[in-house]
Amino acid sequence: PHQPGADADPFESARDAAAHIARATGIESHDIALVLGSGWGGAADLLGETVAELASDEIPGFGKPAVAGHVGTLRSIRIEATGKHALVLGSRTHLYEGKGVRAVVHGMRTAAAAGAKTAILTNGCGGLNTDWTPGTPVLISDHINLTATSPLEGATFVDLTDLYSSRLRGLAHEVDASLPEGVYVQFPGPHYETPAEVRMAGIMGGDLVGMSTTLEAIAARQVGMEVLGISLVTNLAAGISPVPLSHAEVIEAGQAAGPRISALLAEIVKK
Numbered sequence: 001p002h003q004p005g006a007d008a009d010p011f012e013s014a015r016d017a018a019a020h021i022a023r024a025t026g027i028e029s030h031d032i033a034l035v036l037g038s039g040w041g042g043a044a045d046l047l048g049e050t051v052a053e054l055a056s057d058e059i060p061g062f063g064k065p066a067v068a069g070h071v072g073t074l075r076s077i078r079i080e081a082t083g084k085h086a087l088v089l090g091s092r093t094h095l096y097e098g099k100g101v102r103a104v105v106h107g108m109r110t111a112a113a114a115g116a117k118t119a120i121l122t123n124g125c126g127g128l129n130t131d132w133t134p135g136t137p138v139l140i141s142d143h144i145n146l147t148a149t150s151p152l153e154g155a156t157f158v159d160l161t162d163l164y165s166s167r168l169r170g171l172a173h174e175v176d177a178s179l180p181e182g183v184y185v186q187f188p189g190p191h192y193e194t195p196a197e198v199r200m201a202g203i204m205g206g207d208l209v210g211m212s213t214t215l216e217a218i219a220a221r222q223v224g225m226e227v228l229g230i231s232l233v234t235n236l237a238a239g240i241s242p243v244p245l246s247h248a249e250v251i252e253a254g255q256a257a258g259p260r261i262s263a264l265l266a267e268i269v270k271k
């Protein structure tokens with residue numbers, strides 16, 4: 001399939017992908033796009049009936065999987081409560097893969113071309129707030145983009161006020177009023193932050209550190225989608241905890257939180 005390279009028009013590539021999805025799923029228009037990051041994989045099954053599951057490398061522009069052999073899938077799900085259709089992007093392209101920003105946001109552009117008006121972006125991240133123990137879901141209230149790049153090209157000035165929709169955050173709070181909110185800081189990665197960089201992120205007003213989401217959110221706004229972002233704190237960011245968390249604890253916390261955050265996400269989507 002065609003990689004959105006320097007020459008192709010990324011929006012044409014997204015339209016091609018959307019046309020392929022409509023044909024392959026038999027669903028003319030999808031209403032909601034979901035990106036399931038680390039720890040959120042279980043949510044898809046709770047949303048409703050899977051209408052179709054496509055290997056993402058068969059869809060124009062999604063290219064080869066990041067991890068050899070790990071072919072991401074794209075699922076079309078009929079949301080049982082509302083009859084709406086969700087497009088679940090099972091694999092995300094990270095900036096650190098070096099495929100360019102167009103590849104990072106191709107899924108968002110494709111979802112919009114497929115009809116989606118809402119994008120729900122989830123991720124796993126590091127937390128700066130010691131109250132948010134590993135396994136805590138946090139609504140993203142705003143972001144700080146430290147990638148030094150943008151998915152927007154040329155003089156496309158896009159307003160990012162209320163990028164993480166306060167309306168959708170209100171719906172999330174109707175499901176769980178105790179959900180904390182925080183500012184998400186995207187670093188380029190793939191290395192984790194040093195303790196000094198984590199301190200810097202805190203001084204700048206960040207509460208969460210990760211390697212995804214902000215560029216996807218900007219691209220989603222450019223194509224008119226309303227965005228909800230939810231992070232799963234899987235570890236305390238470097239330097240926050242005097243005792244470095246063991247990797248086993250991080251994996252365990254993420255897995256233990258799985259059922260709860262998947263149910264939470266499913267409830268929000270059904271709103």
Ligand SMILES: Nc1nc2[nH]c(I)nc2c(=O)[nH]1
Pocket residue numbers: 038124125126127187189191192193209210211234235236237238
């Ligand atoms: N940048 C960054 N990304 C992450 N992803 C996960 I899971 N934990 C982290 C973290 O501590 N920092």
